[in-house]
Structures are given as structure tokens and as C-alpha cells.
Amino acid sequence: MTPRATSSGRVEDSTPTPSAEAAEPAAKAEQAPPAPPPFPHSVPRAAGYVAAGVLIGLTQALASGVIIGNLQFVAGEIGATQLHASLLVAAFYAPRASLSLFLIKLRTQFGLRPFAECSVAIFALASLIGLATQDLRSALLVQFLAGVASAPLTSLGFLYVLEGLAPKYKMNVGLCLVLTVMMSGTTLGRLIGPLLSDIGVDHAFAVLSLGLALICVALVMRFPLTSQPRVKVISWVDVVSYSMLAIGFGGIAVVSVSGVGYWWLEHDWLGWTLAASIGCLAIMVAIELNRDSPLLDLRWITSPPVLHFTGVLLLFRLILSEQSLGGAGLFQKMGLATSQVAPLYGLMLLSSVLGGAVCAFIIKPDREGPIHLFALVLIGMGAWMDSQSSILTRPEQMFLSQSLISFASGLFLPPALLAGLTSALKKGPNYLLSFIMIFLTTQSLGGLMGGALFNTVVSIRQKIHLGYLTDGLTITSPQVADLIGRGTAYMAVIEPDPSLRAAEALSQISQQIAVQAYVMAYDDVFAVIAGIAALMAAALTLHLIYMAVASARNKSSAPVAG
Template sequence: MSRPRALAYMLAATMLAMTQQVGANLVTTNVYQIQGELGATVAETNWLIAAYMAPNVSLSIALIKIRMQYGLRNFAEISIAGFVIAALLNFFVHDLQSALVVRFMSGIAAAPLSSLAFLYMIEPLQPRQKLTVGLSLALTNTTLGIPITRLLSPSLLEIGGFHGLALFEMGLALVAFGLVYALPLTTPPRVKVIGPLDGVSYLLLALGFGAIAVALSLGRIYWWLEAPWLGWLFAGAILCLTLAAVIELHRQSPLIDIRWLTSPATLHYATVLLLFRIVLAEQTVGASNFFQVLGFQNEQTMPLYGVILVAILAGGFTCATLLRPGRENAFYAVALVCIMAGALLDSSATNLTRPDDIHLSQALVAYGSALFLPAAMGQGLAPALARGPVYILSFFVIFLFTQSIGGLLGSALFGSFITLRTSFHYSQLAEHFSLANPLVADRIQQLGGAYGHVLTDLGLTRAEGVTLLAQQATREATVLAYNDAFLLIAVIAGSALIGLLTHLAILHLRERFVAPATTPAPAPQP
């Protein structure tokens, strides 16, 4: 393939990844900005995130077999056409109900784009580069969605509000549509791989993963112990996934290999992926929500996300240049060091912290996240490719579960921890609020004095002062809670680093000091 044509395929991969990522993050990064246009509360607007994620978290599992049986070319053309139609439907959204239907359809239509972006990125590369350079660049594209969406959203909202966001998403989809039709992928021979029970197994997996996705998206908002339907969702998910596992264990050609998924090596790999995805909530949820609490809008955090974007690109090019089979543990160690250092720096924030103050810490976290994903996927994908299609599907079940569900789990755990610690710190601060304390009384008088020119009743003035003092205490308690969360993530990353180094040391000592199991016997004497 000529160099210009190879660059065109890489451009197509980037456009597909941006189309999928920007579409996935448009609502997540602009919940407070679009709720007014939809006439909904913040809690109701978060249902849009749940509606998108419910089908999206599992559909890629079915699409792998569909692509193999019906042809890659047909798969690519129909997939991108479906996404264009879903993007077009956003222009008919005028309330929450219509938005929920369209976001559900968008979640279905966006599922094939991530795999197409991966395939377009590795198409022009030599075989030896596909799982190093190609994998690194493809996964770097998938992590650029949040910073790019936050950089573009303020201007798009100013131009056209929610429909301005939808217009940009449709523009990306149309460009990707043209590139897909102009640049065909190499189509492997079609293989009949869809069995009669695949539909039943996938339906149960989709229901189980979808229920978990909805519960994790909304549990922190409605609170876990106060909404009984959250418990029913988790119970239904357990039932569906259990039935799917029973069916798959008794099939000759299963959709996924349950025994391989539950092997010690696979569980260890899944735990590593899930742990990293949880600690990366420090950036995807922590930093953005922290500044929302302090009253900052997306426009004021744009320089910060520009720094994050540059750091992700630097991490991706580092992987493309240096990542080779056998070096994954070194990349894990560097990624953990970066995340731990960034979280430690963020754990000393105050209510005077501004986006400019955390450029270094967030750059470290972004760089660490960009180092981790290519190394992790490369380490797991190569053995799966060597073992056949069933193991490829099983590997993608692990990877998708830990990245999609793991991302939601990290956000849910991080947000719930913040809520609990905020209540704790507020109760600690409130113990010192006594009007008998001259400092507290003086502070209430100062705060209430702001209303002195409109309120003549001293009792009402004092009540307003107490309200403002409670608001300040809540803000300080929230800042302390975020510091606790950042410190907890630093501890988790540090513990994981110690565990990784200990594991590598044990393996090294075992290889060095364990004697050979057998020694050649001396020849018998005549």
C-alpha cells in the first residue's frame, strides 16, 4: 500500500474513533448544560447515559460473529450507515422521552465503530506492526474522546445548544461514512459461525450487562439503598448471566468459553484490567466533577483538557515506539507510578485550587492511562488470536466488561465514596457551629450583612447568614472528600505497584534458584 493511501486508512480510523467517542461523551460532559433544553432534572438527564450504555456494553460481542459470517465489507457499510441515521434522529429530539429513545438507538449504532476503527488502523501496517504500532495508535484514539469533547462542547453549545452537539456528531458520521465507502477493508472469507443457541446466549448476556450498566449509571444518583429497583436490576443481571453460563457450559461450540474465562490466569488478567479502570476514574470523573463543585464551567477548564490531550498523545506514541511483546510489565509499572504521583499531587487541593494548578498531575494520569491500555490489550489479544475464534470472543468479553462496565463501576465507586466522605466531613465541621462561639457568631453576622440593604429584620438576616455558612461548610466538606478520594486512588495504585514488583521478583528468583526438575542419569557400567 502506498504511503498516501496508508495515511488515508489511518485518517479513516481516527474519524471512526472520534465519531464513536464524541457521540458517547456528548451527554456525559454536558449534563448540566442540556438539562434545561430537555426540561429535565439532573437525575432524569443521567438516564440518557444509562440508555446509551445499556445496549452498547454487550453488542460488540455479537458483532464479531456477525462480521465473520456476513462479510467485513457489508458489516462496515451497514454499520456506518446505521450510525448516520441514528445521528440524524437527534434533530427530532425536543424532550426527555424522545432523547431516551434516540440515545438507546445511538448506543446500538455506535457499537460497531470501535472495532471498525481498530481494523482500519491496522489495515495498512505490516503483520509484525499490527499488535504493536497499530494497537497502540488504535487504543490511543479511543482515549481521546473525553478531552476532545470537553474542548469542543462550549463552542458547539453556544452555537446551537443540544442540536449544535448533534449537528457536529452527524458531521463526523458523514465524513466517516464517505471514508468507509471510499476505502474498503480487506475482506477475509466468510465463515458460518453463528449457531442456533448463539442468539439465546447473547440475549441473556445483553440483558445481564445492560441491567448492570443501568444500575451503575444511576445508583449513585438515586442511592443504592433507597431505590428498590436497583436491587432488582442487579438480581436480574445475576440471573441472566447465570443462565447464559449454564447454556454455554453445555454447548459443543459455545459463544464464549466459560472455563477459560474462570481459569486463574484469566481471572488475574481481568482483575488487573478492572483495577486499572477503577483508578483511572481519578481523571475521567474526579477532576471534572471537582471543578463543577467549585463552580467552574467547561469553558474555564479547556486549557486543562488541552494538556490532557497532549499527554495522551505522548503516551500513545511512546507505546507505538517502544511497546514490544515481553515489555508489558514495564509499561504497567510506569503507568502505576504516573497515576500514583498524579493522585498524590491532587490530594492536597483546596477551594482555591484552579485548573491551572493541576496541569502536571492530570498530565501524569493521562500519560499513565495511555501507556496501560495498549500493553494490556496486546498481552491478552496475542494468546487469544493463537487459540482461535472462540477465545477471541472470550477475550473481548473480558476486555469489554472491564473497560465498559469497569468504567461505570469506577465512576459509581468514586462518586459514592465522595458522597459518604462529604457527609462525614460536614458532620465534623458542623460540630463546631455554635452561636456561643464568638468566631462563628461573627462569621454569621458578616455573611448575613450582605442582605442588610434588603432585609430589615435581624432574625431573617441571621438566618441568611446561617444558610450561607452551611453552604460554605458543604463546599469545604466536598473538597476534603475529593482529597480523600484522590489519596485513596494513590494508595490503590501504590499497592498495585508493590504487588506487581513483588510478583516479578518472585518469578525472577524462581527462575534463578529453582534447580532443574530432572538431571541426566549416569551411564551404566559394563
């Protein structure tokens, strides 16, 4: 085309120009974000990362689960009473309650690969030292080292599973897989405990821990994590502040584990430990509130939404103590061996895995409310069914109720973690550390405090029921005399002395009454937990209705385009 003259004398090019409609796709193409980089790992290598993460998480879970679930066996190995052996749990959780927080900064400053290699190596060394334990003192030292060494394994399990998954699977399959594995430690520990005790190997639990740790070392060396840039983030004020936090959380962990066994008001050291813990936490708060770059953003942590989130997680840990402590404690008081309860533990483990698998398919950022509501309903149903237990109840009668609670536990935690991570990242990367502290504290320290509250209420209610059952009963009462007569008749063949037969029969009657009082106490606590779950479900239902109504109003009041 040639230029042409206009009436005004200007010359115009008659060549047609592209229309706005034709230019718009090109502009959009130029502004479109670059395509995401391809997934860097082959399928076999990605599977190796996922397998490494699962094994690391399982090793960390069993490190605590074996001790908690088999305390009587561990006490026998070191020649300690079960009361004294409970200090092993305190020694394990005292450093672990807070150490994961500081390890995040260590990982950022010194690099991910050295962090991973050192972490599993230290855990393997702690497991090796565990083979040399001979008494309570050495066992306490080993458990303290194991608590220190297992703390980094929590984050390593997450990192390895997320490394092996494509981005679209990280926040659903990854979260659910790792959390399911880490929550199964106590149940799995109780399930394999009798098997380890029956093989006749000294320090069988330490041998298992060492074997798993060495496999983890090999996997970490074979599958290194993707390197991240190192940033100097640790200052001397961080060290001082964290030291106060560690002492405070560690003291609370010790008091929570030991308070029921030694009883809260009967030993002065419990009170002094708790007072020192509160004092250290107060110092940490004073330091953090006056820093420009705090280790923890306490103002954000104490904001209403975050306090609400923290309260929900703590209540969740409380109602889940029905399973972690309730069923196992009830059957232990009844005198059932761990091997007799093993089928129940196996079913609980299977239900928990199934719950995590279902959660991986349905989890989305906007679905945490309905998922939590369904989980609370299941927990309430299971706890209410357990509250009908009697002295004749056996593990088979709890198959359904405990399966419901295990399934609900696999459903509850991943959506809560996803919602918290999303909220923290919206505020900025600096808030991620504060959120991780909240999450880990509610799961470790909150679990110990929930267990302490559960066992305290059981102990108080057992004494009340025991008083009711024995009120008015004397040796000369017709009911007691009849029971003593039956008992002495049964023992006539093995005990010729009538007075000893009567004393033994009376002792057995006292034990049966005490067991009956414990069953009634556990039923009371199960009913309370069912009530708490029902109240939480009702409150969540009202909240969901309110949010739905508010969303509908916002949509109706929004201006219509065009």
C-alpha cells in the same frame, strides 16, 4: 570422468558428488518460508485507511464523551434535571456493554464490507434522529439507538487503522493509536462542550455527531476493507445466550450509572433490576457450560491467569476514575464553569496523546510488566498530589498531577491488550472472541462500576466530613455570628431587609461548609487511589523479581550444548 573398477569388481563413478556442506544451503533454501506478500496499498491510500480509522474511533469516543462530559448542558436542552439526565448515560451504555461481542459473529457471517457500511449508516441515522429530541423520553430512545450504533465503530476503528499499516506496525503503532483516540472521548467532549454550547445552535451535540457520522460514511464507501471469507457461525442458541448476556450487562450498566444519584437503597427498581440482571447472567452461564461450541469459553475465562488479567484491567479502570471523575467532579462541586477548567482538559488530552506515542515506540511482547510498573508509579504520584487539594485549589494546581495520570493512561492499556491478544491466539482462534469480551467488558462496564464505586465513597465521606464540620455550630455560636455579620454587611446595598440578608448569609455559609466537606471527601478518595496504585506497583515489582529469578534459574539449569 570415467567409471573405474574396484578390487571387488564393482564399478564406481568417479564423478565427484556434492558434499553435505554444499547441499545444506540448497536444502535450507528449499525449506525457507515464502516471502511475505508486498503491502497492498500505496502510501496515500494507506494514509486514507488510517485517517478513516482515527475518525471512526473519534466519532465513537465522542458519542459517549460528549454526553458524559456535558451532562448539564444536555439536560438543559431537553428540560430535565441532571439526575434524570444521568439516565441518558445508562441508555447509551446498556446495549453497548455487550453488543460488540455479538457483532464479531455478525461480521464473520455476513461479511466485513456490508458490516462496515451498515454500521456507519445506522450511526448516521441515529444521529439524525437525535436532532428531533425534545424531552427526556425521546432523548433516552435516541441514546439507546446511539449506543447500539456506536458499538460496531469500536472494532471498525481498529480494522481501518490496521488495514492501513504495514504488518510490523500493526501491533505497536496501530494498537496505541486507536486506543489513545478511543480513550480521549470524555476529555475531548469536556473540552469542546462549552464551545458547542456557546454557538447557539439547537442540538449542537447531535449536529456534531451527525456531521462526523456522514464523513465516516463517505470514508467507508471510499476505502472498503479487504474482504474476508464468510463463515456461518451464528446459531439460534447463540442468539438466546447473547440475549441473556445483553440483558444482564445492560441491567448492571443501568444500576451502576443510576445507583449513586437515586441512592442504592432508596428505590426498589434498582434492586429488582440488579436481581434480574444476575438471573439472566446465570441462565447464560448454564447455557454456555453445556454447549459443545459455546459463544464464550467460560472455563478458560475463569482460569486463574485470565482472572488475574481481568482483575488487573478492572483495578486499572478503578484508579483511572480519579481522572475521569475526580478532577472534573471536584471543580464542579466548587462551582467552576467548564470553560475555566478547559486549559486543564487540553493539557490532559495532550499528555494522553504523548503517552500513547511513547508507548508505540517502546511496546514489545516482553515489556508489558516494566511499562505497567512505570504507569502505576505515575498514577500513584498524581493521585497523591491531588489528595492535597483544598477549597482554594484551582485547575492550574492540577496541571502536573493530571498530566502524569493522562500520560500513564496512554501507556497502560496497549501493552495489556497486546499481552491478552497474544495469550488468546496461543490457545487458538476460538479463544479470541472470549478475550475480546473480557477486554470490552472491563473497559465499558468496568468503567461504569468503577465510577459508581468512586462516587459512592465520595458521597459517604462527604456526609461524614459535613457532620464533623457542623458539629457544635449553631446560629448563636461566635464563629457563625461573625460570618453572618460579615455576610449581611456585604449585601446591605442590594437587600434592605435585615432578616433576608441574614438568611442569605446563612445559606451561603451552609454552601461553603458543604463544598469544604466535598473537597475533603475527594481528597480521601484520591489518597485511597494513590494507595491502591502503590500496592499494585509493589505487587507487580515482586512479580517481576520472581519471574527474573525463575528465568535465571532455568537458564542456569539448562544443559549446555556440545
